[in-house]
Amino acid sequence: MAGFAHWLLYHRKPASLSIRKDIHLSILSTGVFALATAVIMTLHEQGWTKLHSQIRPETWWYLPLSYLAVLLLQDAYFYATHRLFHHPRLFVWMHQGHHLSRQPTPWTSFAFDPLEAVVQALFLIGVVMLIPLHFVTLLAVLTTMTVWAVVNHLGLEVLPLHFPHHWLGRWLIGPAHHSIHHRRHGKHFGLYFTFWDRVFGSEDPAYAASLQPAAEVRPGT
Template identity: 80%
Template sequence: MQHHSFWFYVIVFFAIILARYLAMAGFAHWLLYQRQEARVSVLNDIQLSVISAAIFSLATALLMTLQEQGLTRLHSQIHAESWWTLPLSYVAVLVLQDAYFYATHRLFHQPKLFPWFHRGHHRSRQPTPWTSFAFDPLEAVVQALFLIGIVMLIPLHFATLLAVLTTMTVWAVVNHLGLEVLPLSFPHHWLGRWLIGPAHHSLHHRRHGQHFGLYFTFWDRVFGTEDPAYAASLQPPVP
């Protein structure tokens, strides 16, 4: 692998992360919100997202520098007899990230921490795709630390890490599609009991004390932070 300077990585990954956000959020906005005027909250979300992209690019540059020094457990080798480690490590990281996100997200809603870590994200009472990456700077740092920590602890193929980052981006955009342009059930079916989607997360933007998860509803169920009315709404209609 060719080595580059820290700031080379910062510039390259900032461009990649920001372009990915603009492309995905922009496409979703064009598809669902093209007939609506831009709100002030959208502009605020984009500003926060640019800052978040800068923070994540710094974290990724640090990750690459640590990798070049042999201090991470990232690798690029895969053998026929161990191919199964790719999907296993992918699922493991998603499960760990979901638990980490639930814990930190709920912590950031504590009154003393909320203004510093999470208020900016909640400027959008009705989220849009642009809200998907609108982290407050301190929250972006906390989330970036997870990715750095995970590659220091768990052996991960570069492809697995890329799959996790892609899943995180796509899931964030989908979760912030909003209720005003989609039916409550979208994109839920029986999996809606276990997977978080736009209906689940939009309720969090309206009622801050519920629905803290990222991918799965498991921790909201365990700790009683899931709205009972939401679960009831997923029941099939009685004929």
């Protein structure tokens, strides 16, 4: 996904040193997530997960409900760990690699330091052991996670700033929202939704102001 998006949008630009470092970290992260997948499949074979492949007509509603529940849980988990990783004592070990790119590109999406990749992968292992999930639901969550990460790292040079002014911009994190995080490390820690940034005061005031309709902006403000 990252390679395709980069080829599509950045193919005319030479690969910078920061992009090469992002690719290197992405490869390491891929290995971590692959190992986590192997752990999940092994646990499933031993009957220790709650993954299943049966869909009953009377419980079809559980598929979208469980999908949304996992996204909400992952969003809260990511916000908490992401903000924790920005603590000065942890940043160098857990998250510095992701911020080598001040201007994110698709390759930055999964450019995690190995320890950070392990922490994020642990969520996937934990969720399949605690919540009954259909394999399709897990696949949908992984697909959403991948696509969303790539989109959020497209950068402002590629995607214009129209999204924050859309009503969805009040609730969903997009590239404009996340690009601010790469410029101001103390702001915008969420993954999917802006909820936690609002609740804990980590939403950038300028971004919040940009969400106000033009009619609500008073002269002189």
